[in-house]
Amino acid sequence: MADSWSPREYPSLYPACSPHKVAAVVLHLRDFYKADFAAELVAILPEWIRFLAEHTGMTADLTKRCVAYATGELRFPGLLDEHGRPSLMTQ
Numbered sequence: 001m002a003d004s005w006s007p008r009e010y011p012s013l014y015p016a017c018s019p020h021k022v023a024a025v026v027l028h029l030r031d032f033y034k035a036d037f038a039a040e041l042v043a044i045l046p047e048w049i050r051f052l053a054e055h056t057g058m059t060a061d062l063t064k065r066c067v068a069y070a071t072g073e074l075r076f077p078g079l080l081d082e083h084g085r086p087s088l089m090t091q
Contacts, residue, residue, distance in 0.1 A: 022069040045070040
């Protein structure tokens with residue numbers, strides 16, 4: 001999961017967390033890895049978000065929103081295009 005979290009070209013963005021980033025990572029994990037392994041990675045994502053929040057000073061509201069996208073409680077609007085593929089705007 002650590003390799004999938006943030007683009008290598010921008011290491012300063014690694015600890016950053018946003019609902020959009022979380023939703024995109026969940027989609028990537030599910031598309032990139034085999035279903036069982038992807039499910040395990042997605043399952044630990046909320047704890048990863050809480051870890052980042054604790055170490056970066058992320059607000060409780062933002063942490064809660066990010067966790068909601070990680071658990072599937074919320075779906076990020078515009079993440080997929082009309083064909084169910086990642087939107088170019090998302091990428």
